[in-house]
Amino acid sequence: MPIIKVDNVTKQYSNGNIEFLALKGVSFEIEKGEFVAIMGPSGSGKSTLMHILGALDVPSTGSYVLDGKDVSTMNERELADVRREKIGYVFQSFNLLPRTTVLRNVMLPLMYCGVPHDERQSLAEKALTAAGMDSVHYLHNTNQISGGQMQRVAIARALVNNPSLILADEPTGNLDTKTGNFVMGTFQQLNTQGHTIILITHEREVAEHAKRILVIRDGQIVKEETDHTHRVQSHLDAQPS
C-alpha cells in the first residue's frame, strides 16, 4: 500500500474575479521508503503541490491520502495534527529559531507532540547524529553556526519525531554547491535508512539525487523518470539559478 496516494488533485485560487488553476488534476503514488523529487520551473505549481502534500493546504478537488488518512477533507486542527505526527519539513531558508540552541531547535516539534521532557534530549541527539551534526555544536546558538550546519539542524528537526514523510523544499537553495551536495548526501543516507523523502526543486542537478523524478509544468505532471529509465535532458528543465 502506497504511503502517498494523490488522485486527480486540483487547486484553484481566486483573487476577486480572477480565478487561477494552479494544479490541473495531478495523480501519483509514492511507496514507503522512496526518494522522489518533484521538479519544475517557478510557476509550475510545485509549491502548491508541496503545500498540499505537506498538509498545509487542502486540494480544491481530488483526494490526497497520506499513510491511510484522507487529508483532503480535513479542517485546520486535523491538518495541524497530521503535520505534527506525520510530516517533517526542511525549508530553503532553514527557519531555525534565532538566539536558541541547536538542541532546543531540534526538540521544538517534540514539544508540540507531547513527548515527555526527559525523553526529548536523547531523541534530539539521535536525530542530530543521523543528520550528521557534530555534538560540539549542540549548545551553540543557531546564529553561531554555518549555513550547511543550519540545514543539518533543520533536517534533524524534521527527523526528530520519526515522521512518515520528510518534505524538503529547495533544501540547497541557500547553500553553495559543495555544501549543497553534502546536504543531498545526508538525504540519500536517510533514504537508505528507510525514510520516505520528497524533494521539491527546480534544479535538475539537485533532483538527480533522488531515485525518481516527477516533472511538473503548468499544474500537471508531464514526465516521470526513474533510475532505470535513462535520464534525458529535456526542454522542460529549468535554468540554473
Place this chain on the structure above:
Amino acid sequence: MTIRDLFEETYISLSSNKVRSALTMLGIVIGIASVIAMVAIGQGAQGNIEASIQSAGANLLTVIPGAQRGVGQQVSAGRGSAQTLTIGDADAITSGVTDVKAVSPEVSRRYQVTTKGKNTNTSVIGAVADYIVAHNIEMENGSFISETDTKNLGRVAILGSTTRDDLFGEGTSPIGETIRVNNMQFRIIGIAKAKGGSGFNNPDDAIYVPLTTAQKLLTGNQTVSTISVAAVSQQTMTSVQDQMTVVLLERHKISDPQAADFSVINQADIVAAASSVTGTLTALLASIAGISLLVGGIGIMNMMLTTVTERTREIGLRKAIGAHREDVSRQFLMESVSLTFIGGLIGVVLGVTIAWGIGHFAGYASKVTLTSVLLAFGVSAGIGIVFGYYPATRAAKLNPIDALRYE
C-alpha cells in the same frame, strides 16, 4: 505543550530581547507603583481624618438642644439655641439607657482668662468626672474634676496644654496657681495631655471647671449646652442612640419624634461623611494613576504587535511543525501576561517604597492596604490578558504558508 514548555518559551523570548522587555515593563511598573502610592496617600489622609474625629472621644453620641420654638409659631430659631437640656436629662440617660460607658453633660462658653500679667480668650467647659472618659482625655499632671468637686461647687480648673502654654509658658507645671475667669478665682489642679486637635474645637485650648460651678458662677442657669454619651462599643451606638431618644422624648413629654426639642449627633455619621470625601479623593488620585497604567498597557500591546510581526516566520514554522492555534496564542498571551505580572510585582515593591518614603520623609500619612496591592496586581495581570489578547489572536490566525514566506 506543557505548562513548563510555556514558561521556558516565554523566558527564552523575553530574555532574548532584554532591553525591550524591560522598557515595556517600565510602563506597567510606573502605572502600578503610582496607583499604589496614590491610594496609600488617599487612605492615609482618610485614616488621619478618622483618627482626628475619633480623638474627640470614641463611639461618641452628642445630644444638642433643638430649635427654640414659641407656642403655635411656625418660625423657629437656630438649632442648638434652645435651652432644654439639663443635668436631669443626663441622669435619666445614665439610669435609663443600657450599654453606656459614660454620660457627660457639658456647658461651654468663651471667656477672657487672666493670670499674673497674661491673659487669653479660651473656651471654659463646665464638665463632670465622666468627661475624661467620654472625650478620651489623659492627664499630664494632677487630677481631673472629681465627683466631690461637682458636688461642692469647687473652684478648681484643669488647663488644656495650649492654654497652659499661653498663660504660664511651655512645659511649666502651674498646679496650685490661680487663674481668674470672669473675675472669679480658680485654683489649678491639673493639666491635660495634648491631643493634637485643631480648628474651632481644639481640646487643647480649653479650661475645664466643675459643671455645677460653671452653671452657678458663669452661665447663671441650670441648663447644659450638650450631653456627650459614649457607647461601650461601635456596634451598640445605634441602640444607645435609639434608647436615648426614647428616654429624652419621654422626659420632655413629646410624643412626635419629629417635634423633638433636641437632636442626637452620631459620631459614626460624621466619620462616614468625612470618609466619603476622602474616598472621592482617593478615587481621583487612583484614576489619574490608572491612566498611566492604561498607557503602560497600550505599550505592551504595541510591543506584542511588533513582536508578532517580527516573528511571523517563526509562527509559520511553529504552525508548520504542528502547533495548533491555541498553542501559538497561549505562547504570546503568556509573554504579555509575564511582562505585566513581573512589572506589577516590581511596581508593587516600588509603590510601597514610595508610599513609605512619602510617609517617612515628607510627613504625609500614607497607608498601603492589602486590597490596593491585590487590586493593582490583579489589574496588571488583567492588562496583560486584555492587551495581549489581540496580538496573540493575530499570531494564532496567521496562515502558515503566508507566514513562512513573509520577509
